[in-house]
Amino acid sequence: MKPEELEVKAAAELAKQQAMDVRLVCCSSTGCQSSGAADIVARIKADITERGLAGKVQVGGTGCMGLCSKGPLVRMTCKGHEDVLFSEMTPDLASRLVEEVVAPVANGEEIHDPVGPLGAHVVDLHAAFFAMQERVVLSNNGHADPEKLADYLVHGGYQGLRKALTMSAEEICQEVLASGLRGRGGAGYPTGLKWDFAHRMQSDVKYVICNGDEGDPGAFMDRSVLEGDPHAVLEGMMIAARAMNATNGVFYIRAEYPLAVDRIEKAIRQARQAGLVGRNILNSGWSFDFDVRLGAGAFVCGEETALIASVEGKLGTPRPRPPFPSVKGLWDKPSCVNNVETLANVPRILLNGAEWFAAKGTEKSKGTKVFALTGKIAHNGLVEVPMGITIREIVETIGGGTGTDRKVKGVQTGGPSGGMIPESQFDTPISYEHLQQLGSMMGSGGLIVIDDHDSVVELARFYLDFCVDESCGKCAPCRIGGTQMLHLLDKIVAGDGTEEDIANIRMIAQAMQKGSLCALGQTAPTPVLSALKHFPSEFTERLKQPAAAEA
Amino acid sequence: MSEDTALDDVEVEEAPEDEIVVLAQKWKKKRGSLIMALHELQGRLGYVPRESAMKLGREMGIPLANIYEVLTFYNYFKLESPGKYIISVCTGTACHIKGSPKLLHGIENELGIKEGESTPDGEYHLQGVRCLGCCGLAPLASVNGKVYGKQDVTDAHGLLENVKRDEPMHVAAESNDAE
Numbered sequence: 225m226k227p228e229e230l231e232v233k234a235a236a237e238l239a240k241q242q243a244m245d246v247r248l249v250c251c252s253s254t255g256c257q258s259s260g261a262a263d264i265v266a267r268i269k270a271d272i273t274e275r276g277l278a279g280k281v282q283v284g285g286t287g288c289m290g291l292c293s294k295g296p297l298v299r300m301t302c303k304g305h306e307d308v309l310f311s312e313m314t315p316d317l318a319s320r321l322v323e324e325v326v327a328p329v330a331n332g333e334e335i336h337d338p339v340g341p342l343g344a345h346v347v348d349l350h351a352a353f354f355a356m357q358e359r360v361v362l363s364n365n366g367h368a369d370p371e372k373l374a375d376y377l378v379h380g381g382y383q384g385l386r387k388a389l390t391m392s393a394e395e396i397c398q399e400v401l402a403s404g405l406r407g408r409g410g411a412g413y414p415t416g417l418k419w420d421f422a423h424r425m426q427s428d429v430k431y432v433i434c435n436g437d438e439g440d441p442g443a444f445m446d447r448s449v450l451e452g453d454p455h456a457v458l459e460g461m462m463i464a465a466r467a468m469n470a471t472n473g474v475f476y477i478r479a480e481y482p483l484a485v486d487r488i489e490k491a492i493r494q495a496r497q498a499g500l501v502g503r504n505i506l507n508s509g510w511s512f513d514f515d516v517r518l519g520a521g522a523f524v525c526g527e528e529t530a531l532i533a534s535v536e537g538k539l540g541t542p543r544p545r546p547p548f549p550s551v552k553g554l555w556d557k558p559s560c561v562n563n564v565e566t567l568a569n570v571p572r573i574l575l576n577g578a579e580w581f582a583a584k585g586t587e588k589s590k591g592t593k594v595f596a597l598t599g600k601i602a603h604n605g606l607v608e609v610p611m612g613i614t615i616r617e618i619v620e621t622i623g624g625g626t627g628t629d630r631k632v633k634g635v636q637t638g639g640p641s642g643g644m645i646p647e648s649q650f651d652t653p654i655s656y657e658h659l660q661q662l663g664s665m666m667g668s669g670g671l672i673v674i675d676d677h678d679s680v681v682e683l684a685r686f687y688l689d690f691c692v693d694e695s696c697g698k699c700a701p702c703r704i705g706g707t708q709m710l711h712l713l714d715k716i717v718a719g720d721g722t723e724e725d726i727a728n729i730r731m732i733a734q735a736m737q738k739g740s741l742c743a744l745g746q747t748a749p750t751p752v753l754s755a756l757k758h759f760p761s762e763f764t765e766r767l768k769q770p771a772a773a774e775a
Numbered sequence: 776m777s778e779d780t781a782l783d784d785v786e787v788e789e790a791p792e793d794e795i796v797v798l799a800q801k802w803k804k805k806r807g808s809l810i811m812a813l814h815e816l817q818g819r820l821g822y823v824p825r826e827s828a829m830k831l832g833r834e835m836g837i838p839l840a841n842i843y844e845v846l847t848f849y850n851y852f853k854l855e856s857p858g859k860y861i862i863s864v865c866t867g868t869a870c871h872i873k874g875s876p877k878l879l880h881g882i883e884n885e886l887g888i889k890e891g892e893s894t895p896d897g898e899y900h901l902q903g904v905r906c907l908g909c910c911g912l913a914p915l916a917s918v919n920g921k922v923y924g925k926q927d928v929t930d931a932h933g934l935l936e937n938v939k940r941d942e943p944m945h946v947a948a949e950s951n952d953a954e
């Protein structure tokens with residue numbers, strides 16, 4: 225395909241969409257699929273066909289719109305009316321919508337109320353849940369069909385790559401560095417710098433790897449991006465490849481995410497067919513292709529050196545760094561491992577420019593961040609917010625608080641590597657630095673809300689149990705220290721703990737932080753330490769004998 | 776573990792020999808693809824029987840010890856036939872906070888087995904899993920890939936009744952047809 229054909233295809237698809245009287249898109253991500261989305265789409269299609277309206281009404285799928293707990297969601301674009309979002313749809317409700325709203329509109333009748341009989345199911349698109357969000361990575365979710373390349377093109381798809389093909393590798397690295405984009409996989413390393421290191425390495429073969437392992441339990445940001453906008457991740461990887469002169473791309477995706485794997489494989493096939501992947505991409509003479517590998521249920525494989533070992537078919541255990549993957553990675557060749565969300569930001573940066581991106585967020589944390597908002601929260605789901613927004617705004621305004629008569633006690637960010645943040649600190653802005661100051665971390669974006677009935681001691685124990693279970697056992701501080709610490713926490717949970725046990729927990733924590741080989745062991749004590757820091761009384765209250773003196 | 780003890784009263788399913796040969800040929804060409812070959816094998820049989828692992832090893836030129844090292848390191852692989860209905864209760868954080876341990880215990884009581892076990896008749900296998908990525912629907916369980924979201928954690932019986940009614944078949948990813 226020639227570069228100009230991108231616009232031609234996009235324009236054709238857009239014209240087709242605009243010619244439609246009504247457009248109905250149903251969330252086709254895993255959450256809504258499991259609430260019955262497929263039956264709804266099938267019913268709408270059947271009803272439309274039966275009425276002979278196929279040429280006037282478009283029916284399709286789209287990525288996660290964020291309100292997963294109220295799924296399946298259907299978004300309706302009706303000529304002459306504002307978009308309407310319907311929640312908790314059923315096939316019968318869909319039929320009524322077709323009968324009382326869609327069909328009349330398509331038949332040219334005046335209707336005054338596009339909501340019709342479904343008033344109780346309407347979600348206010350102007351409500352804080354949506355109004356306070358800023359969507360970059362999730363911008364296509366709710367609009368484009370992830371299974372259609374043409375839909376991605378309508379929304380500026382592959383224009384970032386097109387631009388990158390006219391730039392030198394240095395220029396791309398510079399652009400991404402100037403945008404301030406930092407890795408969304410947890411550590412927050414500047415993406416442009418990482419690419420630049422790999423770019424400087426001399427090698428005939430280099431790899432760019434997408435980390436789609438998303439092992440943090442309770443987090444599903446990367447899943448939603450892979451399922452909801454697979455082409456954006458592909459495009460991001462190709463731009464990364466241009467920035468470091470990589471020759472091959474590898475997707476590493478959790479086996480527990482079959483739909484994500486399916487969507488990525490489909491996107492690769494579509495892009496290859498269109499001449500966007502494979503040989504002589506967009507007539508530039510450049511060739512690049514992808515491989516897809518599946519994880520197999522090991523959290524530690526999200527760590528980049530373990531991930532590389534796993535792609536090589538070996539046991540997924542981390543190895544010491546240096547050498548860093550950018551020097552010696554997959555098959556000993558220079559490699560760059562990037563997170564899904566990081567990569568999905570890249571096409572938008574190339575398309576809109578570094579300044580556009582850098583204008584969002586705080587001084588050192590630019591852009592937006594996707595969070596999976598779960599736990600004791602009214603609006604359970606997926607949100608994308610500008611960096612710098614406060615935790616309170618996310619939890620109370622966007623999330624709607626606990627939604628019960630209980631009070632919010634705090635949040636855990638960063639999953640098993642992160643920490644608890646008490647409600648008293650909720651006015652802290654979200655940024656890599658601020659979260660670290662609070663004894664937590666950004667992590668990949670899990671945000672779990674706990675209320676005043678939840679015990680932080682038990683939650684800390686839960687996370688530690690997870691880390692002990694997932695430790696690969698390669699190094700002693702993590703393997704032995706973790707087990708010992710868990711034993712002490714068990715004692716405290718059971719009401720048999722002593723002050724000495726708490727002191728020992730702190731000692732072991734230090735040994736693990738200093739002596740563990742990878743971040744799993746280094747950060748495994750974080751949930752416990754942060755709970756001790758912010759909620760000391762919850763520990764002392766559980767000790768065998770009430771502490772004689774408050775510290 | 777001796778070859779057959781674990782499979783005594785379960786029908787031993789085995790991929791026809793040529794199927795494994797084809798599978799091995801396909802993946803042999805790619806470097807480091809043992810894990811992918813095992814995924815495909817398990818995708819077809821529901822688990823990785825010892826006989827099939829041996830055959831795969833012979834065809835791909837990989838020692839059996841290496842194959843078992845991989846099979847036992849990665850939690851996803853099953854060495855025994857898991858039964859007709861694999862019930863996976865999510866024990867990830869979002870589900871945990873919403874009471875999934877209670878649901879798991881309830882199912883244990885209903886079925887008279889512990890997590891990680893199968894019923895003697897081979898009908899049910901119960902397992903705790905980390906996170907199914909549908910955390911918005913917490914707490915939840917999945918049976919042969921079908922997700923049962925927003926469960927009442929005190930009603931394990933109701934969940935099992937629904938499973939009996941639905942008879943979910945084991946399927947891989949759902950896929951829409953539109954390209």
Ligand SMILES: Cc1cc2nc3c(=O)[nH]c(=O)nc-3n(C[C@H](O)[C@H](O)[C@H](O)COP(=O)(O)O)c2cc1C
Nearest residue numbers: 407408409435437438439526527528562563566743
């Ligand atoms: C135990 C462990 C698990 C990890 N899991 C993930 C993961 O699931 N996804 C991810 O992107 N990064 C994960 N990471 C971080 C990666 O090692 C790596 O830093 C990241 O993929 C780099 O991408 P980024 O620079 O785009 O953030 C994990 C790290 C550790 C130590």
Ligand code: SF4
Nearest residue numbers: 697698699702742745
């Ligand atoms: S810190 Fe833990 S997970 Fe990491 S290498 Fe050591 S034992 Fe393995």
Ligand code: FES
Nearest residue numbers: 251255256289292
């Ligand atoms: S999965 Fe449908 S809205 Fe999230």
Ligand code: FES
Nearest residue numbers: 865867870907910
């Ligand atoms: S924590 Fe249960 S689905 Fe994610």
